[in-house]
Amino acid sequence: MGRRFGVRMFQSSSQHRLRHQRLPSHSDPDRPCLAMIRRPPQKLMVEKDVAASPMVQTLLQRLPRIPMTIVDRIADGNPFDPDLLEVVAFKGRFIKKCPGTQHYLCCGYQILHGGIQCNLDCSYCILQAYLNQPNLRVFGNTDDLFAELDAHLLANPHQLHRFGTGEFTDSLLLDPWTGASRRLVPFFARQPHAVLELKTKTDCIDNLADLPHNGHTIVAWSLNAESIRSGEESRAASIGQRLAAAKRCADWGYWLAFHFDPLLEHPHWEETYRQVVARLFDQIDPTRVVWISLGAFRFMPELKPIIQQRHPRSRIVYGEFIRGLDGKMRYFRDIRVGLYRVMADAIRQAAP
Template sequence: MKLFIPDIAYIDPRSLKYPAGKSVKEYLDKLNIPIINSRKVVIEGKSPQQNYAKAKRTVYITINLEKKLKSCKPSSDYQFSLSSSCPGHCEYCYLQTTQGEKPFMKVFVNIEDILSVIQQHIEINLPNITSFECGSITDPVALEHLTGNLKKCIEFFGSSNNGRLRVITKFDNVDSFLNINHNKHTKFRFSINTRDVINKFEHNTSTFEERISAAKKIATAGYPIGFIVAPIMIYDSWKDDYKELIHRLKVELEGYNDEISFELIQHRFTSTAKELILTRFPDTQLDMNEEARQLKWGPYGKFKYVYPKEKSSEIKEYISELIKTNFKNSIIEYFT
């Protein structure tokens, strides 16, 4: 897909002290993107929908001052951020309720400081291996062309004896990662779904074909890989569509003999998320009929609506069997 280009950029003056900050400004200048030097982002739409749409076309170039990284169990030991928010407009996104009415993208350019903090956390945990997730509040691949910082992270972890990196993405901008010394210390996990789900609900992300092509490139480059099949949805042709998805992955990854992990997540929503989604996407086709769901207590102190146990079990058994049948080298890490 085409690389994301913002309509407007705000630049924190502090970010221009860093090489990546200067290069981002030069990149945006060449594209004639309006730039405002400020430590405050101003978005003034006439409605919540306008605020959301404008925010998704706005970037804020700034720095990440986080010194103590948050836990990211069970995915990794810690999480860190190269950016926040992303250009995607996924209607069901779990970040809908956490990033406010104006989820503009922050892009952090002080990569030297970020890697220094990571190294400190690695050293504290020696001689153990320490793992890090960089996609908890963003899609780092979607914004990589602005800074090149994910490539620097992969190179850093490639030369680290005790650090490991996990990346999650719905984007196909992976070419810059193919010919670097990753040493198998970075694992790429692609968020995938059926054509129908992607086309209806995952706007401004890479297509079904583009993601599978990107996964093949990363696998061919020797990276450990995995797939997050999420959110799994029940609709008229869901079984045929998920069967097509898993079969296509099998065909494209023929010859990849290392372990392939799968994480399976059924569609869920909270009452707060439902209200916000209907505000931002009034014509959404998402199935959010609360009467057809059951309540499940979530890890962050909120009830969420999931499929009833009978349907949930059917999803788990059907998708798991598809994976086991098509991938002898697969491991299903969890279903939730």
């Protein structure tokens, strides 16, 4: 499966380090699944340089009654407002290399940076520790993003490029209102040596239905045991909803990918992970899957008190950990090897 785009089937991921700020706690174990996803932003704050941009025009078309405030500049570190979407003119580089991790093999992923933050509020999310920007934020100067993409691809015409937008946010979380996929997917359809991965925990795929993708967009889902989904990522789509969305995308001709990351040691973990793998391939044709990645739970030490404060019911930081070569806390080697062996065996049995 993973050979189709020149990558290994099993990979591990890494994250970026940004400034630390605690985010407000808004966990609620009784909140219905998808409540945050399907509730659109309630107000916009827009920098004046992008007030007339295609991104803002799309937002206003899809949210016609939303109040909008236009300002010269939106400062970092504004107070947390769950109803607010910020639209800024991004001044940095849109394309970033995967930083990898020193002493570890890097996947060669290239990050396409189109926005910051996520309101799915998964207990283990690295964004809690890294980001000094608590509100949902998208970059309105998308013409600059595409200009940078054009220049980058032109400078490296024979290299295989694997881009993804899911590093600092969920790729499809805001897509029902920003419509970002409707420009990205056709763009990559025209690129002979580039593919785009859209990685999500949602089922927000309607914009993908009729797009000319030419097989150059991979739609990917993070998966976990259902007990982990309900306890640690309760605002995300259920596993069933994710797999149903994946099947629809496969029916539309898209290639698929799945990320079992983080793998978490928990009661009956071997049974529950085998169950979710079996469930995956009961519903999804394995010939449509181009890669699967595995990543055991790891975290920077400073994330532990944040998880304890924001998600007091979570037990994920109380396992057996050591500090790895990269400074992150990782399960003991025997635990990691056990997780990977079970997952690899389950995948090979279900999709030989």
